[in-house]
Amino acid sequence: MRIRIIGAGRVGAPLGAWFMSKGHHVKFVETNTALLEQVLTGTLPWEEPYLNETLQDEVEEFHITDDEPCDWTFISVGTPVIDGKPLLRNVENIVRELEPETNVVLRSTVAPGTCDTLAKKFNRVIWHAPERLLLGRGLDELDELPQIIGATEPASLINTNEFMRAFGRCFPKFVPGTAVEAECAKVANNIMRYIEFAAGTELSELFEVVGANNRVVRGMMTNGYKRGRISFPSFVGSYCLDKDWQMLSHVTKTTPKLASAAADYNLNLPKRLLNSIPLNGQRVVVLGLTYKPGLDDCRESPSLTIISELLKYGNVDIRVHDPLVDVEAHLMEYFGGPMEGLSTITGDLQAEVRKADVVVLATAHDDYCHTLEFKDEATIIDPSGNLASNSNFIWEA
Numbered sequence: 001m002r003i004r005i006i007g008a009g010r011v012g013a014p015l016g017a018w019f020m021s022k023g024h025h026v027k028f029v030e031t032n033t034a035l036l037e038q039v040l041t042g043t044l045p046w047e048e049p050y051l052n053e054t055l056q057d058e059v060e061e062f063h064i065t066d067d068e069p070c071d072w073t074f075i076s077v078g079t080p081v082i083d084g085k086p087l088l089r090n091v092e093n094i095v096r097e098l099e100p101e102t103n104v105v106l107r108s109t110v111a112p113g114t115c116d117t118l119a120k121k122f123n124r125v126i127w128h129a130p131e132r133l134l135l136g137r138g139l140d141e142l143d144e145l146p147q148i149i150g151a152t153e154p155a156s157l158i159n160t161n162e163f164m165r166a167f168g169r170c171f172p173k174f175v176p177g178t179a180v181e182a183e184c185a186k187v188a189n190n191i192m193r194y195i196e197f198a199a200g201t202e203l204s205e206l207f208e209v210v211g212a213n214n215r216v217v218r219g220m221m222t223n224g225y226k227r228g229r230i231s232f233p234s235f236v237g238s239y240c241l242d243k244d245w246q247m248l249s250h251v252t253k254t255t256p257k258l259a260s261a262a263a264d265y266n267l268n269l270p271k272r273l274l275n276s277i278p279l280n281g282q283r284v285v286v287l288g289l290t291y292k293p294g295l296d297d298c299r300e301s302p303s304l305t306i307i308s309e310l311l312k313y314g315n316v317d318i319r320v321h322d323p324l325v326d327v328e329a330h331l332m333e334y335f336g337g338p339m340e341g342l343s344t345i346t347g348d349l350q351a352e353v354r355k356a357d358v359v360v361l362a363t364a365h366d367d368y369c370h371t372l373e374f375k376d377e378a379t380i381i382d383p384s385g386n387l388a389s390n391s392n393f394i395w396e397a
């Protein structure tokens, strides 16, 4: 088949590479020409196992550049939410321009009802097959994850059959329904995770308030007991988690109580922990800038919230380290230039950590865990408990 992928980012690039590896012809359409060049040469700057190798192996034979119609078009562009409102103009403009012969699949996360609106506006069927991959496991998960598939009314079941027939040899399993059901399922997956993260962290904090070690309690809750689930406490961030509940909130014109409370809790955790210790005039090392260990993605990273909070003090010496990204470049981009009191650690990390009054483990990259030595009586903020086993959220070295 001829498959067009519009938006060759973290979702579109693995999807296109994977379709090529299954023998389909793929046309990447990407407005960022530098990124497109990296996709076509298998030199993407981010870490995704086998992605660059797969692109290098497949592009020559399976990438197409002609202007002939494509059988299927997957749209995988960003779908941001600004001030609580999903921005859809980009997706709309893309659908408007597509040839009538192509089947349109929206892969991006969208607010429930979006596909029906687009279908009505452009008088065509829209499929929704939302991406649910975990960054850093993109290609593996395309082989493993069941694909939610919804189509716009009328006759959505017949339409989903058409999608399943076309891609039956690629995906392991389909879970069909209407487009709006698929949209709900995708955002709900993320909303549940967001609430579970908040609940796990909040309960762990409360265990400590009553004098229990949160790690021991969590072990007691879960060890050999199937119904004893609890998330690990941690700072929470990511490109998707805070926007998906806002999409549902926008279209239902309600504020979902649990999701908004989870957002409030997750987003304010850095501020609350920092406010609980003396910081004026202190030297603080922030470990990790990415939103998740082992990944090089800084979008919506809690580390940026931590640094922003520390900057508000005006007299804190903030030093930031991350083994996976160009910290200086990211900070310059995020803050729009150099900030007084904020610097990057590029040299001896251990020496910097030993001089710090406060160390914040923002991202539990392997490089940090169980190897660092601290100054006597330094304050360590470590909700995920990776710098010392059996510790509480905040402890003294």
Ligand SMILES: NC(=O)c1ccc[n+]([C@@H]2O[C@H](COP(=O)([O-])OP(=O)(O)OC[C@H]3O[C@@H](n4cnc5c(N)ncnc54)[C@H](O)[C@@H]3O)[C@@H](O)[C@H]2O)c1
Pocket (backbone or CB within 6 Å): 006, 007, 008, 009, 010, 011, 012, 029, 030, 031, 032, 035, 076, 077, 078, 079, 090, 094, 107, 108, 109, 110, 131, 132, 133, 134, 135, 239, 240
């Ligand atoms: N990153 C994830 O882990 C993840 C997981 C599941 C779902 N999603 C969803 O998938 C969608 C894409 O996310 P992403 O992380 O790949 O974003 P991304 O920013 O990495 O990639 C989107 C790409 O689309 C390109 N683009 C934008 N408008 C375009 C246009 N008109 N024509 C061609 N290219 C265009 C951008 O230049 C960008 O490279 C979002 O809706 C996101 O919420 C992401």
